[in-house]
Amino acid sequence: MKKIILLALILCGLFLPQWVSAQTEGDVNLKAQQQVTFKNQFDLDIHYLALEATYKRRLYKNLFIGGSFHFGSALGWLYYDKRFSAFGDMIYGKVLLDYAFSKKFHMHIGALYGLNYFEYYFDIDFFKGLEVGLFYKIWRLEIGFQPKLGYASANDNLLYLFPIIHIKIPIVRW
Numbered sequence: 001m002k003k004i005i006l007l008a009l010i011l012c013g014l015f016l017p018q019w020v021s022a023q024t025e026g027d028v029n030l031k032a033q034q035q036v037t038f039k040n041q042f043d044l045d046i047h048y049l050a051l052e053a054t055y056k057r058r059l060y061k062n063l064f065i066g067g068s069f070h071f072g073s074a075l076g077w078l079y080y081d082k083r084f085s086a087f088g089d090m091i092y093g094k095v096l097l098d099y100a101f102s103k104k105f106h107m108h109i110g111a112l113y114g115l116n117y118f119e120y121y122f123d124i125d126f127f128k129g130l131e132v133g134l135f136y137k138i139w140r141l142e143i144g145f146q147p148k149l150g151y152a153s154a155n156d157n158l159l160y161l162f163p164i165i166h167i168k169i170p171i172v173r174w
Helices: 002-034
Strands: 040-047 050-058 064-074 076-080 083-100 104-118 124-136 140-145 148-152 156-162 164-172
Touching: 040 064, 050 083, 064 104, 083 124, 104 148, 124 156, 124 164
Parallel strands: none
Antiparallel strands: 040 050, 040 164, 050 064, 064 083, 076 083, 076 156, 083 104, 104 124, 124 140, 124 148, 140 164, 148 156
């Protein structure tokens, strides 16, 4: 009886390391397939009568940091002299953090600074603010909404931008 137990232990000792390594190799291959392969991304964003170029770099698995440059018309409201007024035509740059909740849904938070034309007092003014963007991926396009809230520098007027729709097109990933 002792010889059978000893033979079973020897056989387990010989085959157990191969069985364990085979399991680990399969797990490693599965993890490699699930990981994202790109670290940098360049997007072209289309707004209503405006374009934006965005560059993002991966910090962690689902977190990116980046920047963008926007040029074109924007629709929004300016709170000035206790009433609201429309404004448009802006150029701005922003720094952003982008977090992907899943392969289909992500959001970003950005700090922006730029120039704007205000029709209420017919002047060009600097503004600074924050934005939050929520996006859903359909095929290769990302469709979302990106409201902005900020202040005009000259008179510290509150402004709110409400884009109708925002489309992101990933151009290059490397």
